[in-house]
Amino acid sequence: MNNQLIIEQNWWKRNWKWFLPTLLFSILTGLFLALSINGNATDIAQAYSDNSLYEKTIEKARSNERVLEIIGDIKPIDKLAFIEGDAIYSNNNSSVALSLRIEGSKRKGKIDIIADKNGTKWEYKKINIRIKNPKEEIQILKDSIEVH
Template identity: 40%
Template sequence: MSNELINEKGWFKRNWKWIILVFLLFWSFIFFITSSGLGGLLGDYGKAYADSTFYTVPLQKVQSNSRVREILGEIEPMGKMSILNGAIDYSEDNKSVKSTIKIFGENGKAMLDISAEWINGFWVYSKINVRIKNPPEIREVIPILKSID
C-alpha cells in the first residue's frame, strides 16, 4: 500500500473548457442582439412596458365608445403583459410612437392602433383606431380619434 497523497486538479483547471465555451456563447449572443437590430426592438418593448400611461387614455376612450361596446361588450382591463401581444415602434428620438395591441371584450377581441407624440411631458395622440377581429362576421375599423393626415 502506498501512502501518497492524491492531488486533485482545482475547479478551474477541471472546467476551463466549459468556461471558455460559455464566455464565447455569451459574447456571440450579445453580438447577435446588437447587430441584428433586435436590441432596438427589445428596447421599444421595454419602454412601452415601463410607460403604462401611454395606453391609459386610448383605452379609456375605447371603453367609452358606444360602437365598440356594442360589438365587443365590456373591455377587459389591459395587463402589463398585453404589450407583448402587439407591436410597438418608437422613433429614433423617442418622441413619437406607433403601437398595435390586442384588446379583449366580453364578446370578442380587436386590435387597438395608436399613434402619438411626446410633447411637453405628455402623450398627444394623433390616431386611435379599433380593428374588430372577432367575431369574424364583423370586420370593421372604428376610428376613436381620427388621424390628422
C-alpha cells in the same frame, strides 16, 4: 502495488473546456433577448409609463358601438400586454406606433395606436382594433384628435 499519490487538478483546470463556451453562449443569448423583446425594451417601458397614451384610446374604444358589440367591455390593460406588445418611438420620442393586446368581456383583440406628441398632448393619427376570428378591423379613429 504501487502506492502513488494521485493529485487532482483544481476545478478550473478540469472544467474550462465546457465552462467558457457555455458562459459565452449565455451572455450572447441574454443580450439577444434583452434587445429583441418585440422591439426595443426601452420603448416598451416608455409606453408603459405614459398612461395617457393608451388610457385615452381605451376610453375612445369603449364608446364605439361596434367594439361593444364584438369585444364587449374592455378590461384595463395589464402589464403583460406591454411585454407581449410592440412599441416603436421615433422623432426624438415624439411619435409612437403602439400595438397592445386587449381583452373584452366577449373576446380578445389587438389595439393599434399611432400618435404624435405635441408638448404634453398626444395627437392620435390612428386607432384600430384587430380581431382574429372572424378576421375584422374596427377603425376607432378616422381623423386625428388631440388629448391632454
